Amino acid sequence: MTARRSVLIVGESLAGTTAARHLRALGHTGPLTIIGAEEHGAYSRPPLSKAVLKDPAADHNLGLALDGLDAEAIRSPAVTADTRGRTVTTADGRQVDYDALIVATGADARRLAAPGQRGELVLRTLDDARLLRARMADAGSAIVLGAGFLGMEVASACAARGIPVTVVDTDQPLERILGGHLSAVITARAAEYGIRFVQATGFATLTGDPVRGVALPDGTELTADLVVTCAGEVPCVDWLAGTGLADRLGVGIDHACATSVPGVFAAGDVTYLRGDGTLPDRRAPFWSNAVTQGRTAAASVLGLPSPGPPTDDYFWTEVAGLTLKIVGRLPLLGAATTVQGSVTDGRALLTWGHADGTSTVVAYGLRKPVGALRALAAPSSPPAP
Ligand SMILES: Cc1cc2nc3c(=O)[nH]c(=O)nc-3n(C[C@H](O)[C@H](O)[C@H](O)COP(=O)(O)OP(=O)(O)OC[C@H]3O[C@@H](n4cnc5c(N)ncnc54)[C@H](O)[C@@H]3O)c2cc1C
Structure with missing residues (x-):
């Protein structure tokens, strides 16, 4: 692609802003538009569960700004894409044409509430974190549903604020990812930190409307002032309906972050790396992966070789x-x-x-x-x- 043609990035967060920055760094001088769904613009999510839940001052240190990039930012979600006509339509009715598109719409929190059940709390956005922090201010007890990285970080934030917290999951904390040995050590440390763990024998459901507890398959019901679902994420692909770009796992990409549709690339939490016969399809919804894929997608849009592998396996977390x-x-x-x-x-x-x-x-x-x-x-x- 020549440097003067137009690039549209949908998703104004880590993968999208990384791609934008690298497009300019690699010499793209043509029009660059980024469509975002959040009025705050781009910001960093890892501090939401680590710092923002504890300290309002942290809200001001999250920036991933597009300053100086000569990019047009449109703050209205993309609602449809026409990959034949090479245009994306936003909720406020704008049609944005492109020569190359980078899909970087990330993921949303997986929710477990029944249809119509109100008051489920999750943590994915700055607004979620602010709401949760406000609710923590007068909570005397908390339940976190899900003992993965995010669930344990939210539980740690509750414990750090002196809120007795119970984490519920079918597996021991972090066991699915870190294995039995580290999980046992972390569970013991978490208990000393004020985090109680309850192992469910199967799928737990949210109770109350608004939500005020969790029902376990053995008939036990736990209740608390605060109930937070930390049950993974769902790729944001509704706006790609009818394009053939997305399936249950998200947008499939190859090693160049190219999708199955010419002129369309994808990066970050919205993606999965397609299996190649020896390895299965792989999702890696982590910070360093979004950065790596943002860079790779930018290079691929410009027809340049990939700067390296399309995945990065560095991850960090803070527990207890x-x-x-x-x-x-x-x-x-x-x-x-x-x-x-x-x-x-x-x-x-x-x-x-x-x-x-x-x-x-x-x-x-x-x-x-x-x-x-x-x-x-x-x-x-x-x-x-
Ligand atoms: C609370 C929390 C803590 C985390 N902690 C860690 C950590 O410690 N270490 C780590 O490695 N990773 C961590 N992560 C994961 C990391 O933040 C993500 O991997 C990273 O944010 C992915 O970036 P992304 O740009 O692909 O997607 P996202 O950050 O999800 O951004 C996607 C953007 O696209 C927007 N969007 C969605 N749909 C549309 C649409 N239709 N039109 C326009 N825009 C749209 C969304 O509003 C969002 O702004 C954490 C995530 C969370 C939520």
Whole structure:
């Protein structure tokens, strides 16, 4: 594509703004438009569950601004796309033409409320975080449904504010991703921090209208002032209906972030990397992945080679006052090698070796530059042919 042709990015957040910045950095001088659905414009989501829930001052340090990029920002959600006519229509009736389109509409929180059941709380946007923070101010108890990264971060924020909190899930906290050993250590630490865990034998449902509790399959009902659903995310693809671009997992992309439709690329939480016969379809709704794919999509739009692989496997989280940095393939299976420190002391460097010579590295409560973790995760010897 020549530098003067028009690029439209739909989704004004991490993947979209990264793509916009890289398009300009790579020499795109043509029209650049970005369509966003949130009046706040672009902002960073990881601090929502870590800082914003605890401190209103954090609201002002989230910016991912488009300043100086010479991009037109339209703040009205895209409602339809016509990939043959190469145009996207927004809720306020604008039709925006493009030569190349980057889909970066991310994901929304998965909700569990029954149709018509009011008052379900989730955490995906700045507005969600502000509402949750306000509700935390006078909550005497809380339930978090879901013991993944987000659920444990929300529970940690409740505990840090002195709110007794119960986390409910069918699996132990973080077990699906970090395996049994780390999960057990984190669950014990969380209990000391004021986070109680209840393991459900099956699907839990929200009770009350407005929501005020959770019913477990064994008939137990838990109630609290605050009930927060942290049950994963759903790719935002409704506006792509009829284009053939999206399915249940989101928008399928290849290693160049190209979709199945010519001229359309995609990046970030809205995507999944299509399987290639040896590997299955893979979703990776994490920060570093959205950045990597934003860059790759920008290069591909301009017909340039990809700057690297289309996925990045660095992730971090904060649970019960502890920071975990993880580089490498997940989920973690089997026993770890302790390279430094000890998990029981709350500071350790752990590795899990894989058959291809790479490792997954976890810095558990230990300050380590991400570069050092990446070096440790890299293949120790070339993979077998
Ligand atoms: C509370 C929270 C904490 C997190 N913490 C971590 C963490 O510690 N570490 C980590 O690696 N990752 C974390 N993540 C994940 C990380 O924030 C995401 O991977 C990242 O935001 C993905 O960026 P994105 O641009 O692909 O999608 P999103 O950030 O979801 O942005 C998509 C944007 O598109 C907009 N949009 C949707 N539909 C339309 C439409 N039809 N028209 C126009 N715009 C539309 C949305 O409003 C949104 O602004 C966290 C996420 C959340 C919610």
